[in-house]
Amino acid sequence: MPLIFDGELLSIHIAEAASVEMETLAEANLIAGVGIEGDRYATAKGTYSNKPHADRQVTLIDEETLTALKRDHGIDLSPEETRRNLVVRDVPLNNLVGREFRVGSVRLYGGRLNVPCKYLDDLLGKPLFGPLTNRSGLNCRIIEGGTIRPGDRIVPA
Amino acid sequence: MRVLMPVTVADARMATPRVRVLTLRHARRDRLPPFQGGAHTLLTLPDGTKRAYSIASDPAREEAWDIAVLREGHGSSILHELPVGSRLYATHPQAGFGAAAGAARHVMVAGGIGLTPFLSMLPPLIRAGADATLHLCAREEGSAPLVAETRVLLGERLVTWFGDARRRLDLAALLAGHEPGTHAYCCGPQRMLEAFRAATAHWPDEAIHTETFLGLAPERATSGEAFSVRLARSGVTLDVPANRSLLDVLREAGVAPEASCEGGACGTCTVPVLAGRVVHRDLCLSGPKRARMMTTCVSRGEGELILDL
Structure with a gap:
């Protein structure tokens, strides 16, 4: 059954x-096979850059998790503090392992x-x-690069 | 909070022939995070060296921090030669040393560059009308940084003890009596800290506060008796020869903790100890912490230690 969702960056x-x-x-600017221009995992300056892995090119987490951290645990975690690259809404991240999807013009795996x-x-x-266990976000590869902006739609590829 | 902020050296000046004052600003924002006077920041220098410095400016000044750097070794030489405009990384403010809330009276003792944490502690105290006196000791007036600025702040409540004026502070006499509500603070070289601790031995623990970034000299920090460590998680045993530090050996094995001062002063490189007799040589761990942790840059063991690594 196809996965149907319509989320937002x-x-x-x-x-x-x-x-x-x-x-x-x-x-x-997302560069296919590399990462986000200027980000530590595109320039091999990240904490885990000594263990390179294609799935670290871009990381996503959903706003719902940040809301739940506050609601369930009283923890304020700002989007910048998550250390994930993209904060999204209405995207079933845990169901996207092994699937391709689009963020604006960019295609991720x-x-x-x-x-x-x-x-x-x-x-x-x-x-x-x-x-954060079991809701820590999704690690992705960049299949097709391009420029993304907040407000871009996130849909199945 | 150990997140690093990119900061720019916005200004620099020599406060004495050996002390350079650097003004740091956030590289992207017009404000730095708030802090309590006496806090320090861990700087990451361009070559990766990390060093702790007290924030030596008024916490009310949100757009910039001053640090005062005494030229004494590798890290400080880099900071002395760094051009204005250079980029560094600084941690958010690290608390640890600071004025006790609700104290009736503050007696502060600084040795030389040990003046720096008091420069951020004092302005809020003065504004609040607190009773604070600072005793500043130095070999000679010219070797003590920022004396004029401190005098503007404190007036007669700055008491100077300069060796070239044949004035010597008698800590035992100054701190002989303890009145409830009085807190005493000391930041300075090891000998001064020892004298301060001896002079306040009869004071309640919560009324005495010390700060040091000056640990063991590098050659002493990295040598001593040979010993070995067993890493409980991997079962690996590592030998630490007489001429190397445990930190150095752990680095080679790829299991080293983060480190900063490498002189036993900052507490960044501590590891949990499960068993064995530790020879503690640091200046940072309290008694209860020493029962279960050790500082890998300077402390050693007798025989074999078992570490939770």
Whole structure:
């Protein structure tokens, strides 16, 4: 059965190097097979760049998770603090493993679910590991590159 | 919060022949995060070296921080030669040292460059009308940084003790009596901290506050008796020879923690210890923490230690 959804890109974030706070962009250039222009995983300056993996080219997390963290655990996590690149709404991220989908003009492949890391707890001083388990977002490959902007539609490819 | 902010060296000046004051601004925003006076930031220098510096400016100044850097080794030399306009990374403010809330009286003792945390602690205290006195010790007036600025801030509540004026602070006499509500603070070289701790031995623990970024000298930090560590998670045993630090050996094995001062002062490179006799040589861990942790840059073991790594 085809997966039907119609979501929205809310914000775009990159970090110039590991542990450096994220910058919010009005638009971003996604390079197929590489990453987001200027992001630490496109320039091999990320925390996990010593273990390169195609699925780290771009990472997504949904706004619903941030709302749930506040509701269920009283934790404020801003979009920039997630250290994911794209914050989205109305996209079934956990169902997109092994599937292709579009963000605006760009085509992504859902490689694997993101696994939370204690590193983020230390970096932010917030207890996120448990609360983010099973809803930590999606790690993706860039199949077709292009420019994306907040407000772009996210739909099955 | 150890997220790094990109910062730009917006201004720099020599405060003494050996102390350079750098003004840092956020590279992308017009404000830096708020902090309590006495906080420090860990800077990542262009070559990856990390060093801790007290924020030495008024917390009310949100657009820039000053740090004062004494030239004394590798990291500080880089900061002395860095051109204005250079980029660094700075952590958000790290708390640890600061004025006790609700104290009736603050007695502060600074040695040389140890003045720096007080420069961010004092302005809010002065504005609040607090009773604060700062005793500043230095070899000679010219070697103590930012004395004029501090005098403007404190007036007669700055008491200077300069060796060239044949004035020597008697800490035991200054701190002989403890009155409830009085808090004492010290930041300075190791010898001064030891004298301060001895002079306040009869004070309640919560009324004494110390800060140091000056750990063991590099050659002492990295040497001592040989010992070994077993890593509980992998079962691997590593030998730490007499001329190397545990941190160095852990780095080679690819299991090293983050590190900063590498002199036992900042507490960044601590690891959990499961068993064994640790020879603690750091300046940062409290008694209870020493029972279960060690500082890998300077501390060593007798025989074999078992680490939770």
